[in-house]
Amino acid sequence: MPPASDIGLGEERVSADEPAAIAEIERLIRAQVTLHHPPGVRPARRGQHPKSHGCVRAEFVIDGSVPEHLRHGLFKEPGTYGAWVRFSSAATPIAPDARKDVHGMAVKLVGVGGEKLLADERDATTHDFVLANSPVFFVRTASDNAAFVKAFTEKRTIWFFFGWNPFRWRLHELMNVLKASRQTVFNPLQIRYWSQSAYRLGPHAVKYSAKPLSPRTDRRPVSKADNFLEEAMAHQLKAGGAEFAFMVQRQVDPVRMPVEDPTVVWKESLSPHERVATIRVPPQTFDSDAQKRFAENLSFNPWHALAEHRPLGNANRIRRVVYDSISKLRHELNQEERREPAVDDIP
Numbered sequence: 001m002p003p004a005s006d007i008g009l010g011e012e013r014v015s016a017d018e019p020a021a022i023a024e025i026e027r028l029i030r031a032q033v034t035l036h037h038p039p040g041v042r043p044a045r046r047g048q049h050p051k052s053h054g055c056v057r058a059e060f061v062i063d064g065s066v067p068e069h070l071r072h073g074l075f076k077e078p079g080t081y082g083a084w085v086r087f088s089s090a091a092t093p094i095a096p097d098a099r100k101d102v103h104g105m106a107v108k109l110v111g112v113g114g115e116k117l118l119a120d121e122r123d124a125t126t127h128d129f130v131l132a133n134s135p136v137f138f139v140r141t142a143s144d145n146a147a148f149v150k151a152f153t154e155k156r157t158i159w160f161f162f163g164w165n166p167f168r169w170r171l172h173e174l175m176n177v178l179k180a181s182r183q184t185v186f187n188p189l190q191i192r193y194w195s196q197s198a199y200r201l202g203p204h205a206v207k208y209s210a211k212p213l214s215p216r217t218d219r220r221p222v223s224k225a226d227n228f229l230e231e232a233m234a235h236q237l238k239a240g241g242a243e244f245a246f247m248v249q250r251q252v253d254p255v256r257m258p259v260e261d262p263t264v265v266w267k268e269s270l271s272p273h274e275r276v277a278t279i280r281v282p283p284q285t286f287d288s289d290a291q292k293r294f295a296e297n298l299s300f301n302p303w304h305a306l307a308e309h310r311p312l313g314n315a316n317r318i319r320r321v322v323y324d325s326i327s328k329l330r331h332e333l334n335q336e337e338r339r340e341p342a343v344d345d346i347p
Helices: 018-036 142-151 171-181 228-239 289-297 314-334
Strands: 051-062 079-091 102-108 125-130 197-200 204-212 243-251 276-283
Touching: 018 142, 018 314, 051 102, 051 228, 051 289, 079 228, 079 276, 125 204, 142 314
Parallel strands: none
Antiparallel strands: 051 079, 051 276, 079 102, 102 125, 197 204, 204 243, 243 276
């Protein structure tokens, strides 16, 4: 493989062992989902971020102030899309909110025309963004990802970071996990999220971020309930709404801002985030049984996307296979129809 200094902007490098590693990850996660959801244990939950704090209606607003160099794909013209935004946490099995965890924000736009990347959903009118509350991931490669999933399923996660050989300890990866999972979160509507992995945007490679514009008012848990984060969201959206600035960060240095290593921070000093849209969450209630069932049946995948926003890097190549596979398994176990929502699919 050529040295890293020879890599170009937005260029991907697929290692020889990646296909086998992705197949192993898919096998292990499918086995875990099946194991944890025998007959009678329903609904079968997601393999990643199974706990929902709320899935809310929103608008994704692109105005005329998008910088000229970022006017590609969704951001080419001003417009407003309806959206569903799911806030979640990563612990498996699901844990009380008092346990510190990694948090996620998944955005599904509806009413997006154009051919999409996934072959069996080419004509779907949705487009997804998947974000987490840390700018970096905690595994570098597909083979490392497979090693982590294997250690996790065998309940020996610590051995992924600390093996017998101290020269192979993954301290950088461990610090990334701790930075994400040790954050104190009192309201998912009041924290920042990042895509962690890279994406195409026309001729550019970029990462995304959603930064709250609403003031941070919750500085302690609203209650001692296991689901106090849902309560905090419900309280805020009963009294008012929430807004996020949706931003893009361009890759300008392929070595210091790598596509294939999502454990490396893309520094603002190299390339600042630039705002391209606003996510507006209006006042609402989101805890009806109908809406919760609708939300549980949604599938989020960064490959639900236009070609001009094609996901890049090994983390996203894993998602293409694994997210799609687990979504199909989950819907099969739950005996639910699997389809992308339309504009008028409002519970």
